[in-house]
Amino acid sequence: METFSKLTSMLLNALETREPTVDLLDSFVDHWKSVTNYYIETSDDSQHVRHTDIPWHLRQMLDILVYEEKQQGVEETGVCLEYLLQHKLLETLCTLGKAQYPPGMSQQVLVFFSKLLSQMQKPLLHLVSVYRPVQKLIRLCALPGSQTEKEEAQFLLILCSRVKQDPHMLRYILEITDQSGARTLDSGQSQLCTQVSSDKTENCHPSSQCEPTSLGPVLSDCHLLSALLQLTKSQRDLVSAKAYDSLLLLAALRSASSGEILSDQTHLGELLSGRLVELYSLLPLQSQNPGQVQGWPHTPWRSHLKSEPQASDHMTNFFSWFNFLDHLTREAPQVLSVKVSQCVSHMWLVDVVQPQLLHTCEQVVLVSTSVLCAVVRLVQSSTLLDQLVHFLLRTQSLTRLLLQHCDHISDQISMASLSLVEELLQKPHRDIMDILVLHFLQSRSYLSPPAIGIDDRHNETSEDGEDLEDDPFFTDTLFSGAQLPSPPPPPPSGQGSAADVVNSFLCLVPVQVRSAQLLQEGGYESYVHDAHTLMTQCQALSLSWDWPLTLPALASCSGQREDFFEGPLLKVLFDRLARILEQPYELNLQLTAVLSRISSFNHPLLNEYLLNPYIHLSHCSRSLFSVLIRVMGELMQRVQQVSNLTDRLLHTRRNLLGLSHNTGLEHLTMLRGVIVIEEFCKELAAITFVKLPLDQK
Template identity: 50%
Template sequence: MDMFNKLTTLFQQALETREPSVNLLESFVDHWKGITNYYIETTDETTPAKQTDIPWRLKQMLDILVYEEEHQESEETGPCMEYLLQHKLLETLCTLGKAQYPPGMSQQVLAFFSKFLAQIQQPVLHIINVYRPVQKLIRLCALPGSQTEKEEAQFLFVVCSRLKQDPYVLNYILEIKRDEPIKKKSSTSADGAHQQSHEAPSTANMPHSPPHGSAAPDTLRSGESGAYATPQQPPHLASPSRAPPASNDLIHALIHLTKSQKSRVVLKAHEGLLALVTLPKEETAECLAESTALCQLLVGRLCELYSMVPSSLDPADIHSFPHTHWRAQFSQGCSEKTMTFSGSEHLASFLGWLDYCDNLAKEAQKVLAVKLAKAIHQQWLLAVVQPQLLQMSEAGILVSTALLSCIIRQISAPTLMEELVFFLLGRQMQGEVRMDTDTHTLRCQLIEHCDHISDEISISTLRLFEELLQKPHEHIVFNLALRNLEHRGYIAPTPGGAEDRHAPDTEPLEETEELEEDPFFTDMYPEGEFNSAEQLLSLPQRQVEQRPSGQTQVADIVNSFLCLVPQEAKTSHHVQGAGYDTYVHDAHELYKECTAFSLEWGWPDSPKPPEPLPVGSDFYEGHLLKVLFDRIARILEQPYELNLQVTSLLSRLAVFPHPHLHEYLLDPYINLAPGSRSLFSVLIRVIGDLMQRIQHIPNFTEKLVHVRKQLMALEPETVMDHMTLLKGVIVLEEFCKELAAIAFVKLPPEEH
């Protein structure tokens, strides 16, 4: 037995020391001849390819090519690879696959090409006898009624992945022709090489492929085979003026496969497109942007999916629909989580594709990202979304506004966000003019919808603006509010032109006298019962005397808002966990978020000197703030949900750390110009109205506490008189505490 083992070992060693290339080549050729002999000898044309020895022989050929490459000592191409290229085996396989003979042959060919491109490490796509059959096979993909979608998706994905190794041959794979001057200059390039490739030179003269990562040779060397014809230089990307290629190219095929019913096919198509747009080099991105239909096809699919979202969806379902990640639809159990109402699958598909486009815009080179964003703006937002937002049907407005809120929430790519912002708000930077409704029609219409006769439309549009203000884009805050506060026209001019932001010490008394003469404040209480108004003003007056000249201490602001609502209308102390401190944490988190946004925006630390308004003009707070102030003025007569949304939007604006926003929305002590109003002055008027109404409601405080407990689900709901007013008072109290909390988190650390 020992002797037998020794002989076996010696025999094995002898085999291993033999030159493997000869046997490898013979074996490779034998397998190829076995495939070709099948077509010569077989008489049964119905036997499926997978029941023949073709798949096994193709696997053996591939294994030989991989083994040869792994054990090749030099950078020279091995004889098996030379044989494959010289005899155009890939071309022949492509032809056999197209003929579907035997049945199912295309499946075997696609699988072979996929494995060949994935497993061969050296660059091969630049070789004419590789990229030409690859082109032909691409044209056979995504045809109607195809039974090989799985193999097609894998093949196309591998091609896109392989292009990362050879990005300079992108326009050859996409069959984008170079412009005329380059054609004349490149007389010995790929077109001339096509003719040489029909020759069959000796394998001894075959050059090796360029090493991994190296560029293609600048010219074809004398005696080189046409099988290795490479572009004369790294291919010039097509001129932007060239028309896109035919509709059976790589990009069209991938887009088509994203519509497949098979989720694995769709996922591979998505990943293939993602690999394509993330190819390195700006020139590659220019090629994709200017010389292909990539952006148009992506947006076309977006429009198609958007049109499939049912118009009968409940806006509340749309608003509550979660952020959708494009990969989530391919995860197991996803459909059970998202399909909670009729039509939600269409909404999920649309939002998933939107998230995918957003992801592409983030991953792509800037030139391609900008091109995609502008195509989305023109082809979808302007052409499809805007007409729906401007329609007259209230039901249609509700659904389209809710969808737009979802769209805003979904988008985060900078280039795409910028186009969305300009679509919604325009590019205007100058201050708004009162009654101007023509500068940007959509912006004006959306803001008017915040004060629509339909409360549902108002709530939905207010939610939209709140979603918009959560995006880190400076133009949003500037366009909606700061452009009108930039010159501080709300500050009353003082003699001599010097700025005096606050009234002198004697002004609070004068203001008190003025309030007592105001119709909102007179005859509210019987004689001697005007204590709440005195308390409302007394604390701020005492603090005015203590604060440094010319500045408002933030602590004064906090106390001013906390003391604004009269004691009779306060209910926090009657319910556990409803105090002012409950808002501080949320305000702190919101303030950190908004501060992080604004760090890159270069906002000033202190207000600019006020500029005088033109003669004959008065200060205008701007369209959005006007609507919000008008809504706050009616807080005692509006639905509870609407009041919550108005106050939420104002709180979001107030938390931004711009000194003008802080001053105009949070500082109760500014000396307002004639005819101007601030948020605090509007709230003062509301309190005056409230004090009058309290006198006509018996047991007002008890009813208010009962309603508050109902809203907190501490007591069962019951119907009572003045329900809208009572709920409005509760929202007013909470809003004042929220503003106080926002002011508190803006305190300098030493004042905390």
């Protein structure tokens, strides 16, 4: 009796275990037949799918699949899922969605695929019965006039999320196969096919469930990438946001081959760069305000997702997309980041911006330079910065053009170009300082040969070859009895003390033309805090550049000594500085800002050449200090023709500070230049003070 009871209990348990499975499969099949019977029994092709039972039946099928998986576990394949795969239900649904019968069917198909991929825990994308209809459904996304953008964006986002979980599926979603990759995936799929059919008497053949191998790499048509790019242009913020997120998910895949696949076997770089070019082409260069462009604020891509706005927002869209590319190249693997950045360089910088910089219209040159200035300031991606530096500084013809524009006949173009140089100097890229400045100072040929001797300083020649005795700055009768304060005599070593060096810059400006004390403004001490901040910024940039701590050795005097050339940047800066009394106030401020920033970098060559007034210059060489001496000589000649000089300087300074709005037009440019020189010398003194070792202060 006890044995009979145990047998009965076992049979009941078996029935309880088996019966729900049979019911689930029958129910699943019934729901599917209800969907297919609609097409057999209904002849009205105008009725929208929402007015039918199809959406409800599809939801029930999905619920059954999810419930079945929870009951049996992810490792096992349920009979309902097996039925869906073997009878190619997804293929059929994809065909119905493409036919849009009944109307709105594509929306229901997209929802079904999205929920299937997101709610099922078992990996499915590697199965041919899944990824082939998924590929077909991708081709139906982002078509012109689509009414299902919301569902398309959600489907593609879920698809990219699943690829992130299993990056090896990227090749299948992008429809890329190669011989080795396909062979590996074929093996895995054959095992899964066996698993799916383990309960069947007839096993599936690998040829029917597995992708055939190809002979080599095949370039993808990028249906997924093209669809995502198109959806980023959607007027619906939620749709475009999901498209952006999907692109980032793909670009940030960290598997060993994902970056190479996206960079070498897709057109992702070209697609992203093409969108940047498209947005740039919409900018109204002829009417754009250059100052507004140059100071364009940081525009996070999430804050402005609409890509086809009114004309007034074209600039916002451009910088928003650039910010997205900057973010993507920072998140992407190195190989993909480099590829996208190179595409940006070739398709936008070289093909579009470079011809504009050569344009005959000054407005086009000005606005394109201003855009570059803003882009350099906003870029954070190291690979994008590499390409910008290569474009601006390693393209010889363009580098020469950029520096020529710093001394352009148009003051606005000169200011924009100087601003671009200043922005470059604030980027963490060693090549910038090396190419623009340090390369030309390395030989130290700006120093006179040691044979000349330190005691022969009075025989040194200036940059135009005249003796100092012939320079009008040093004549005894120039100032009608008013003597200039002379810099302290240099010590025999050629390197002054802290006080000597600081005072050398402070004493450059004669007392007769100083005006700061008239308004009780501070001396150079007021610049010390700003100088310390500026030097800290420069030091943070150069910390990883392994700059030497000592000066390089001088070349032997026995060989042929090369003539010194300060480099095209310092040349144009010194030339501009020599004309500071003739230039607009705003241009002079930009000029001195660039010189101050270069001087703030703590490199032995810069400290010697720019901030040491006691070095002995070689023939036809000039330094920052010698140029300032020349400017002072010219200044003291000019001010003799200005009556009431002190009052005019006071009124001009008050006007610049906004304390007065009444100032005469006569000599205004020169008077403003005098004030800039005075403040610039105090700033150089402060920089020198901050850079000196503590034991010299």
